[in-house]
Amino acid sequence: MKLDSSFTAIVTGGASGLGEATARGLAAKGVKVGIFDMNEERGEMVASEIGGTFAKVNVADTESVDAGLDALRAANGQERIMVNCAGIGGAEKTVARKRDTGAIVPHDIERYVRIININLIGSFICASKSAAGMMALEPTEPDGERGIIINTASVAAQDGQIGQVAYSSSKGGILAMALPMARDLAREGIRVNTILPGFYETPIYQQMNDNVKDALRAHVQFPNRFGNPAEYAQVVEFMCEHTYINGEYIRTDAGARMPPR
Numbered sequence: 001m002k003l004d005s006s007f008t009a010i011v012t013g014g015a016s017g018l019g020e021a022t023a024r025g026l027a028a029k030g031v032k033v034g035i036f037d038m039n040e041e042r043g044e045m046v047a048s049e050i051g052g053t054f055a056k057v058n059v060a061d062t063e064s065v066d067a068g069l070d071a072l073r074a075a076n077g078q079e080r081i082m083v084n085c086a087g088i089g090g091a092e093k094t095v096a097r098k099r100d101t102g103a104i105v106p107h108d109i110e111r112y113v114r115i116i117n118i119n120l121i122g123s124f125i126c127a128s129k130s131a132a133g134m135m136a137l138e139p140t141e142p143d144g145e146r147g148i149i150i151n152t153a154s155v156a157a158q159d160g161q162i163g164q165v166a167y168s169s170s171k172g173g174i175l176a177m178a179l180p181m182a183r184d185l186a187r188e189g190i191r192v193n194t195i196l197p198g199f200y201e202t203p204i205y206q207q208m209n210d211n212v213k214d215a216l217r218a219h220v221q222f223p224n225r226f227g228n229p230a231e232y233a234q235v236v237e238f239m240c241e242h243t244y245i246n247g248e249y250i251r252t253d254a255g256a257r258m259p260p261r
Helices: 017-028 040-050 062-076 109-134 165-188 210-217 229-241
Strands: 008-012 032-037 053-056 081-084 095-097 104-106 147-152 190-197 249-252
Touching: 008 017, 008 062, 008 109, 017 032, 017 040, 017 081, 017 229, 032 040, 032 062, 040 053, 053 062, 062 109, 081 109, 109 147, 109 165, 109 190, 147 165, 147 229, 165 190, 190 229, 229 249
Parallel strands: 008 032, 008 081, 032 053, 081 147, 147 190, 190 249
Antiparallel strands: 095 104
């Protein structure tokens, strides 16, 4: 699969961070890019700058995803590339003890469900519905390839920190989807892969103070820095073009392993 103007992609969470870098990287290759995001102003801006299209979509809502797919497919045609980058974080222990009162407080269930719904279920909804559209396409390669789905997990899927039980659960689920989903779609010529990013210069990390960032960077091996979102986008492009990578995951973390806290 050589990326060029014959391909159409959808990037969820494409208005910022890793998703924005992916949208820009694919567009630079000539790919027609559609963006899903809840940030309408920024999404429209990024889409305009890359010559793409935007749809305001809540990935955890099936009707919203359906409407977004209809809009982007009407503009660009059926996507052959779906990259799921939409997601949220949150820090809370399974059970916490309040320092001031000593009260024992379990994890907020609504917050846990929200993180699972957006990160894990949202990725599955977009992947499943995109694959259904891809299955109606003619193959682009002699071996029958029709398209690719790339999901974004996190290194927290494998070594989540204290307070990341909800986030790690959601990302661990994304990691666990890769192989069975790839097997489900193998006969249809649709590949499925997953990326596990470490610490990247995204809006979440840019808001941290220098002390926190220095503490995180201390666990990065080489190069000892935060990743550039464009480097994540390069992995997406590599996975698209390397058609023998399927049902796999790649950690992009410069050898970092997250400590307990």
